[in-house]
Amino acid sequence: MTPSGTKVRVKAMTPPGHIRAPFYLRGKTGEIERVLGPFRNPEQLAYGLPASQKILYRVRFTMAELWGDAAENPADTLDAEIYDHWLEEA
Numbered sequence: 001m002t003p004s005g006t007k008v009r010v011k012a013m014t015p016p017g018h019i020r021a022p023f024y025l026r027g028k029t030g031e032i033e034r035v036l037g038p039f040r041n042p043e044q045l046a047y048g049l050p051a052s053q054k055i056l057y058r059v060r061f062t063m064a065e066l067w068g069d070a071a072e073n074p075a076d077t078l079d080a081e082i083y084d085h086w087l088e089e090a
Contacts, residue, residue, distance in 0.1 A: 001055055002032055002035070004035065009027065020043055028061055028066055030061035030080075033057075033060040034057070038054065038055055055083070056083055058079050059080055059081075062077055066078060
């Protein structure tokens with residue numbers, strides 16, 4: 001498990017099918033706000049497949065990171081729950 005406070009980047013993958021990482025977060029860098037624990041992978045469950053357990057994290061992003069100069073309040077944040085297979089250390 002990756003500890004809270006670690007900087008991570010959402011992988012910029014574009015696999016087909018039912019995915020659980022919003023497109024606008026892909027390639028963006030945030031900070032792990034907390035570890036939520038292991039859950040069965042919903043990307044597999046959506047197809048009725050046996051689902052392995054993945055660690056789910058709450059990741060915090062700044063509006064400046066997400067929207068750049070278009071951010072109305074750059075210091076505001078957005079939290080998203082993202083599974084570990086979508087994250088890499090930044």
